[in-house]
Amino acid sequence: MTLTRATGSTDEAESSPSSAAILLASGWDEDQQISGIQKAAKDENLIDVCAGGALSVALTHDGRLLVGGRWRELMDDLLRAVDHVRITAVSLRHAHAMAVSDTGELFAGGANDHQECSGIVTAARHKKIATISTGYHHSLAVTDTGELLAAGDNSHSQVSGILAAAHGKEIASVHASLSGSFAITTDGELLYAGDSDPLVDAIRKNGGRFAAVAWSRSMLLGQMHDGALRVAAVEPRQDAEATLRKQLGGHTVTALAAGAGHVLAITDDHRLIGAGFDQDREVSGLTAAADGMRVTAISAGYYHSLALATRHPEPPTGHTVQATFSRTQHRDERLTLRLRRGTGTQATVPSDGQPVTFAALAGEPIEVTIAVAQHQPAPGALYLTYDPATNTTTLDANATQLPEHLSCTNPAPNCLTFTWDA
Structure with missing residues (x-):
């Protein structure tokens, strides 16, 4: 070799x-x-x-x-x-x-x-x-x-x-x-x-x-x-x-x-x-x-x-966030959610509910895309806020715009749950 x-x-x-x-x-x-x-x-x-x-x-x-x-x-x-x-x-x-x-x-x-x-x-x-x-x-x-x-x-x-x-x-x-x-x-x-x-x-x-x-x-x-x-x-x-x-x-x-x-x-x-x-x-x-x-x-x-x-580029700086992804309707088709910050961090979150961690910065947009067999929805943008006093990252619901049929909640500090309803 x-x-x-x-x-x-x-x-x-x-x-x-x-x-x-x-x-x-x-x-x-x-x-x-x-x-x-x-x-x-x-x-x-x-x-x-x-x-x-x-x-x-x-x-x-x-x-x-x-x-x-x-x-x-x-x-x-x-x-x-x-x-x-x-x-x-x-x-x-x-x-x-x-x-x-x-x-x-x-x-x-x-x-x-x-x-x-x-x-x-x-x-x-x-x-x-x-x-x-x-x-x-x-x-x-x-x-x-x-x-x-x-x-x-x-x-x-x-x-x-x-x-x-x-x-x-x-x-x-x-x-x-x-x-x-x-x-x-x-x-x-x-x-x-x-x-x-x-x-x-x-x-x-x-x-x-x-x-x-x-x-x-x-x-x-x-x-x-x-x-x-x-x-x-x-x-x-x-x-x-x-x-x-x-x-x-x-x-x-x-x-x-x-x-x-x-x-x-x-x-x-x-x-x-x-x-x-x-x-x-x-x-x-x-x-x-x-x-x-x-x-x-x-x-x-x-x-x-x-x-x-x-x-590999230097590890990105940012705050650690945990994401899970699931769908409301049970189907055999597997979906994949991708989160990309600039040209650096990318997290791939499968639709089986398994948590995936990624690094994020408050106020910086995170591109959100989803791979679907029938079509490719337009990408969205995820925004987060950060409280240094509590070391907590939360969803900025007002600024965030997700692809159609995709929703996101913030059930716990530093945790995001994505759901696909199509």
């Missing part, structure tokens, strides 16, 4: 030195997929990373691609094609990669035995690309109008099948696995084509609106519309769900990644969690390196893993 420091930011909105990105890497390095990308990325300003088989790719803040690994020459044509082009997205799986420019143009390079590169570029000609995903020998892309494009190996109908399933539907995201293709519609329907896989039926069993999926051998992760994590696993990874739930600690997820036999996720409080094959510490090494850091990007290769992370 090794670390490399970068000098830039992981977010265009966060360009201060204190938010400098750090490249974290752990796992198999026989083909220099770790040491190679560390060397290429030294002193670079990174915003994204991709781990493949014997390759790794990083994307810089100014839109350049960096490649590491013994198979680097496979990417030479792609690197020449995107020279002087600003790249905003990249995807790498086995031995080919795709990249999207800031104007939506699609580029591809690497192994092309099944036209996984030439075919997808041809399909994308004169179209603006919004989303991409590379499989083992096939490629998926989505245009800015939601049209699905696919090319490459079709031995398991992973190309023709997903095109048929997505016909007439608006696609929001895609995920290409070893020999399968996943597509998610704008209303959260999960489509699949490829090898018959019991994991797909298992993860779709309870319905719901999907936002993203990530497939690994014996494991399939689903990120639901409200951020809830769904896990389907079979032997020898049947303990994956329990492992991930323990690390999750009641939080939601914001990103997923899957390698040959391991999976990773970023939680809503920016922690890294993972499960699965760990012989080369592709999971444990990376989670240990990311401990105590704010993780912003992840990628799982075959037997190595990459992440970008920043140091």
Whole structure:
């Protein structure tokens, strides 16, 4: 397990030195997929990373691609094609990669035995690309109008099948696995084509609106519309769900990644969690390196893993307040309440009534948002007052304006109770 420091930011909105990105890497390095990308990325300003088989790719803040690994020459044509082009997205799986420019143009390079590169570029000609995903020998892309494009190996109908399933539907995201293709519609329907896989039926069993999926051998992760994590696993990874739930600690997820036999996720409080094959510490090494850091990007290769992370800002000052959140009507759907003070403190309060503490300052607005599957209510603003004589923080009911259907009471000193009545 090794670390490399970068000098830039992981977010265009966060360009201060204190938010400098750090490249974290752990796992198999026989083909220099770790040491190679560390060397290429030294002193670079990174915003994204991709781990493949014997390759790794990083994307810089100014839109350049960096490649590491013994198979680097496979990417030479792609690197020449995107020279002087600003790249905003990249995807790498086995031995080919795709990249999207800031104007939506699609580029591809690497192994092309099944036209996984030439075919997808041809399909994308004169179209603006919004989303991409590379499989083992096939490629998926989505245009800015939601049209699905696919090319490459079709031995398991992973190309023709997903095109048929997505016909007439608006696609929001895609995920290409070893020999399968996943597509998610704008209303959260999960489509699949490829090898018959019991994991797909298992993860779709309870319905719901999907936002993203990530497939690994014996494991399939689903990120639901409200951020809830769904896990389907079979032997020898049947303990994956329990492992991930323990690390999750009641939080939601914001990103997923899957390698040959391991999976990773970023939680809503920016922690890294993972499960699965760990012989080369592709999971444990990376989670240990990311401990105590704010993780912003992840990628799982075959037997190595990459992440970008920043140091957490100094703990915010303020008065400690305890919040609980519940709903008046019993429903299976889980809601999440988020409280944000400026760009610093954020508390995520689940609708199960469990108390969560956060820091607040009197008179300073706290943004209040709630994640609801059917719609996203406009955010509100919470205001508090503080009495130093009694060290008591109370709700300022006159100044506070909450989202529709959300109410707040102050049943005890330094305690707030939020209730959702829809």
